[in-house]
Amino acid sequence: QVQLVESGGGLVQAGGSLRLSCAASGSTFRSYPMGWFRQAPGKEREFVAAIRWSGGSTYHADYADSAKGRFTISRDNAKNTMYLQMNSLKPEDTAVYYCAADPSWNILRLSGGAHYWGKGTLVTVSS
Secondary structure (H helix, E strand, O other), rough: OOOEEEEOOOEEEOOOOOOEEEEEOOEEEEEEEEOEEEOOOOOEEEEEEEEEEOOOOOEEEEEEEEEEEEEEEEEEEHHEEEEEEEEOOOOHHOEEEEEEEEEOOOHHHHHOOOOOOOOOOOEEOOO
């Protein structure tokens, strides 16, 4: 069983930065691919970024086009925490950001149907 709790959301001006955190519980955290999704008002939930262990101390990260070059996903298995560093924020980044985890990379990344979800943290970017 994995439980996920997001934090770090808030109000920021356009061009600013925020770092979201996702604290995970459960012994299987280290082996699970994890990711960030977001849902803006009136829109469907969309993929933002995901990360999985690819051997040794190497991790593979994948980003939505909207996040490339501005957002960085990372994880600290010693702290059971995943992060999303968001820079150069835009008003269109305003959304509730959700942390997700699933044993399958394909399910997490491609279908968005992850088995485990947090309750979300709100990010508001003012213009």
